[in-house]
Amino acid sequence: MATTNLGDLRPGSLVNVERSLRVGDEVGGHLLSGHVAATVPVVEDRTEPGYRRLTVRIPAAWMRYLSLKGFVALNGASLTVAELDREASTIAVSLIPETLARTTFENTHVGDRLNLEVDPQTQAVVDTVRSMLPDLLDSTGASST
Numbered sequence: 570m571a572t573t574n575l576g577d578l579r580p581g582s583l584v585n586v587e588r589s590l591r592v593g594d595e596v597g598g599h600l601l602s603g604h605v606a607a608t609v610p611v612v613e614d615r616t617e618p619g620y621r622r623l624t625v626r627i628p629a630a631w632m633r634y635l636s637l638k639g640f641v642a643l644n645g646a647s648l649t650v651a652e653l654d655r656e657a658s659t660i661a662v663s664l665i666p667e668t669l670a671r672t673t674f675e676n677t678h679v680g681d682r683l684n685l686e687v688d689p690q691t692q693a694v695v696d697t698v699r700s701m702l703p704d705l706l707d708s709t710g711a712s713s714t
Contacts (some may be wrong), residue, residue, distance in 0.1 A: 572605050572606070572608070573605045573608060573684050574608050574644075574682045574683065577682060580637055582626065583673045583676065584644070584645070584673065585644050585646050585672050585673055586645070587645065593700050595665075599640040599642070599647040599688070600688075601642050601645070601647055601684070601686060602686070602689055603645070603685055603691070604686060605684040606630050606631055606686060606687055607631060607683065607685045608626070608681065608682040608683065608684060608685065609625040609626055609627055609643070609683050609685045609708055610625065610626050610680065610681070610682055610683075611624070611625055611677060611678065611679050611680060611681045611682075611683060612624050612625060612626050612659060612679065612712070613661070613679065613687055614627040614677070614678055614679050619666070620650075620663045620664060620665050620666075621663070621664045621669060621674070622651065622661050622662070622663050622664070623643075623661065623662055623664065623674070623677060624652070624659050624660070624661040625643065625659065625660060625661075625662075625683060625685075626657075626658055626659050627658050627659065627660055627685065628658070629658055631687055632655060632658055632687060633695055633699075634687040634688065634691050634692050634695055635650055635687065636650065636652060636653065636691075637652070637661055638649075638650060638651075638652045639688070639691070640687070640688060641660065641662065641685065641687065641688075642685070642686035643662065643683045643684065643685060643686075644673060644674070644677075644683045644685075645684065646668070646672045646674070646685050647685075648662040648663075648664075648668070649662065649663070650662065651663040692697070
C-alpha cells in the first residue's frame, strides 16, 4: 500500500485491468509485470489536437531506467515516453483517443498520483552496467573520476 496509489481508491473507483498473457499468446505491446516501483504525481495536463499529454515527476532513482521513446507503465497501462527531461526529473506521455477510451486516464488530473512501473529488463541491464563499470574502467587503466 505504501508503494502504490491503492490507498487513494474508494468504492466505485475505476482501475486499469488487463488479462495476463498466456504462453503462446501474441504480444502486441510491452511486457508488464505489475510490480509498482513508486507513485508519481501528475504535474502537467495538456490537451492538444488529437491527443492529451500528461507530464509526471519521476523519483531520481527511477529516471535512469527511462528513455525517450522507450516505454513506461502508468497505472498499469504501457505507454511510450514522448518527452523526457532529466534535469526536471519528468517524463510526458501522449494519450491518443483510443488509449483514453480504454483506460482510466480520462479521469486523471494534475496532482493525481499514478503507479509507476519500469521495464525489468532495462532495469537489470542498467543495474548490471552500473555495478560493473567501475571494475571495467579499473581493468583498462581508465580513471573513473
